[in-house]
Amino acid sequence: MKETAATDVSKDASSRRFHPGLRALPTALLLALIVLLAAPAALLIAPAFVGPPPVATPQTPAWQQAPTALSARQGLAPLSESAPLPLPAAVGAQLDPLLKPDGGGTFTGLVQDGMTGQILFDRGGSENRVPASNMKLLTTVAALRALGPGHRFSTRVLAGPGPGQVVLAGGGDVLLGPGESAPDRVMGHAGLASLAAATVAALQDKGAAGELKVLVDDSLFSGPPLNPAWAEGDVAAGEVAPLFPLALHSARFDPAVTTGPRPQDSAVTAAEAFAAQLKAAGSAAGFTVTAAVERYSPSGTGEAAAASEPVVLAGVQSATVSEQVDLMLQTSDNYLAEVLGRMASAASGGPASNEGATAAVRARLGELGIPAEGMNLADVSGLALGNQVSARQFAEVVRAITTGPDPRLRGALDGFPVAGLTGTLDERYSGEATERGAGLVRAKTGTLNSVIALSGYVVDADGRLLVFSFIGNGLTPGAAGNREALDRAATALAACGCR
Template identity: 40%
Template sequence: MADELNLEGPVGFGQRIGSTLRVPGRGTRRAVVILLVFALAGATGSAVALSAPSLVAGLGLGDGKGAAAALPAPVRVLGPLPADAPLPTAAGLTATLGPLAGAAAVGTLAAVVLDPANGATLWQQSPDKALVPGSVAKLVTAAAALLTLDSTSRLYTRVVAGPAPDSVVLVGGGDPTLTALPAGRDSVYPQPSRLDDLVTAVRTALPGQKIRKVFIDTSRYTGPVLAEGWLPADVPGGYVAPIVPLMLDGGRADATLQDGPRVNRPAFAAGQAFAVKLGADPSAVSEAVAAPNARVLGSVASAPVADLVEHMLRTSDNVLAEALAREVAIDRGGEASFTGAAGQVAAALAQAGFDPAGATLVDGSGLSTADRVPPKLVGALLSAAAAPAQGPRDTQFLRPLLTGLPVAGGDGTLDDRFEDPRSTDGRGVVRAKTGTLTAVSSLAGVVTDADGRLLVFALISNGESPASVRPQLDAIAAALSRCGCR
């Protein structure tokens, strides 16, 4: 889901990770490769490929003479950042960022700039001030998910035998990527699980059995389906769906539209689609809790958690964020509700050594206007994700926070940003998570400065229209990219 503009006693990290979990330390800076200029690199590669004699001959576009001639040596376009790049100074950053951060158009701004190599704060403005973050809150949820869940684990939807021989129960396992589209047709999600595979599994497990009744089991989640601070209009508006553990395509009415309207009863819509595919009566779908010992007839799985996190950040998908927050709560033994998920997300971060003081979360997506997050926390999470590894066996659990960030002027929720003359230098260089609500604008991510130093920044603004604030935030990030600030 794209950014939302509403105009109105400690528990373990998870048995699968166990004692191997460690937030990266502050050792010697290692060169970090950040691939930022995808469009430029792609265009360059295409030009070289189409001029290769062997390819021209292979396509029948030439006589093939010279096909065996040696190609020119490749020229490195992207490479590691220099390990000894100079560090910006506080005075240099203040001189560059101060006028931009202090402009009236930026509203109430809280911000930090960090050096992930050592975790040092290089520049700050009200870093502890907790403001409404918008979708930048997804970075908090994503970090908790990566620290709690095995990044290779998946979310499963099962179908089990029902109370009668001609009935089945579709059991929601928290995977919002399940789709009714057939194989070969893409939904908005990567590697979606497919309802057709469950239909095949049922027919294989119950050969010749006519299925007349489909039940749906949504007992995995508890509590309200809409969070405090959400508007009922957010559902038809395409921002979010009622949060239940069983739905198709994130509750979208059209599986191919990222920002399309959502349905009001996503679990029933999934059950009815399943019934139609099985030849059962869709109007007879009803809720039930599967028997604990019910025979499993089939199951399908989502993409791995790490892939879900990346997609959630890149597209700012609210439903996927809420699903991941619930999985954090379940894995840590908490209640799978909005309240339980918010509490367990904060607890997971605290257990990992981050300080969630000042943060108030009521959902996992940042759609709620009741959320409050200080930029200091967001900066710390991104800094840990970008920190250099200490050795070849170092496990970088938070790295998908970076690989999932949209690229300025390139993809995700930044594909149409950084077009103002003050910020065009940031295109292809800035990677950041966006956040937009009424009178809320935020931007947090990484940028490489003119000296090749990787920097982390977190900017949260409240009180002014995003139409005026977002260009200011883009300009701040772009200023970091073009200065050594010494």
Template identity: 40%
Template structure:
């Protein structure tokens, strides 16, 4: 009984249809479109997130400094293909230390601040496999077993058991790669010494660096897999780029700022996180169609990267099994959209090519659904399928 819709032409920006289109509505994972546009604007598609190792205050101490890369892997068996690897960083550290044997790993995850779970998340998010403690240092999106998670990703829709303290877990993994065998006693939290031009193995001197996949690829993964942990890391990158704290609050404020700078109606978005897991998020359908139009009309080429990861109706991602019924088949192959799902909340926003080749953008947000999930999704799909049939051919 609460369905808000916006439809517009991508090439002209003309609004074609609206029903409650300016009404702030719970967006669920459709939020990731706003996060993706904001981080592409703030950081640029080519930006890579560094993970560094620096010399500690005492000989043999190595400080592992998290830069906020959620895809960092331990080795070649990581969850995210092509990710930066701790074993490569460990090799750099051993070379830099020369004859000095590593004695301790200090974990510096101070780049992120505030709570590791957003207060508006449902109670089962921390343990349900779709969220994790958000820290500036983690490996494999905080998954406990990356190899098993990779093997079962499609079966479980990317849900996986997560470790409770991702930064310390990464520190222990790094210590093992450095040859330290003393267990947890050789790993602790701390902060890196000020570099102040230090070289060699002096306190604060850099011992090695690895860099994440480029931002364009991280945004692809975030959208195609609806990866909540990557989304929260991306929101914090927006915050850091804008000089705000790397926190839920900082990320939300910075995203709002960037969208406003792009000329979007920032008054129609109010965020608490970057993933859409929070029920306190609000976005209007018209802001989403404005955002997609801006990304697709060529005025900001860097934002076009938002489209690479969009699932395709009846073919990929979260739309793989949709648009297959007779009533929705018109949308198969021509709808590309991000979906959003929380209990009682269902949303979809993206683009659709009509029968006469016109590219439209649409957003349908519902946040008081009572029917079954399949029934609700089918109802949403019928709307975009009807748009696909528009035209003279």
């Protein structure tokens, strides 16, 4: 029985070896089913173990990558007298179709070769016109010649006539800042906080103590602080303010806000700011400062005045005249222009008044050989409608600045706004008709209600320096085409081959 059983078992095993498909087939089907069901789950679970599939790293374009070497130097070649001179007929053919008013009014204009002075275009260039802020070019010449590009204005604190009195004396710096002096800036180059600290130190050295009272001396300027030729509406709108020989932010409450109301007594406003700084600086040293400030005018002349020469306690100095001229031209600052004109007169021994300023401008132009016949100067900022100057006179002034014999005038070159980039031209020259002039045209703008002007210089496509002045009078107020006409004319000069 046992043997028989063993034999049966052996037969069963033998049967499985020789007929495997009979019992293995269901198992294979089961395994296949398991694989089919497990594959989707594996796709969901696998990222948790191996991470997301690799993502291709975007390649930074070559033009966005940091350079590995300096590029070749690019820019305008030095001016050469051998560069081809444009033909007047060709220049006229370019400009005449462009200088058309949008509505009423007329344009005059003049273009000269910067090196030789040869006239290349003349449309009524000798006619007197209202020039608006192009007047500031004439003031620039007067200031640089009378004062010198490196001259600085001093704001001083003097020992007052009575005990505890100090006198803040204006010396022509109307770009004072209320805080610490900022040597790297034009506006705020001299700061009242720095002046106050120096004053306290000087008083301590002299053994002073107790109460201080601030007086302000603005006697440097004479004549009415407001020019009667200025329209009341322009004064009310903040285009200008009463003139004094010291002011904060060019007589602005905030240097960032260039429109709207302005201080009507910038000397007292500056003195009040100084008194506040003096109080802050002097508190630790035992000084007190009375709140109110008063005006002070020195009296006496000759030997008596010399004998009573006040003691200078402290002083701060402005940015240079060249830097101030550049700021004036870039921003077309009327207040600063009028002050620079008065200071130019004072430097020449004349009165620091409006009449002195206009006389100083006329005299300095005469020294340069620029004819002033028929010219009428009602102010030196261009705000007055009574100014009468020709395009030819402006072109001659630009030529004197760029290539004339007086190197002091080169101090104004940085002040010319650059088309599409800086100053009053920063938002112009962006349209299709004028974009070729962007970065190439450098010019002073001028705008009044029915007046528009543009005077400056370009280097044309052949490397020739051209100076120009275009002035529109009697124009339709607000007509956009007038500004574009001048910008297109200047652009045409920059692209001119004109031969």
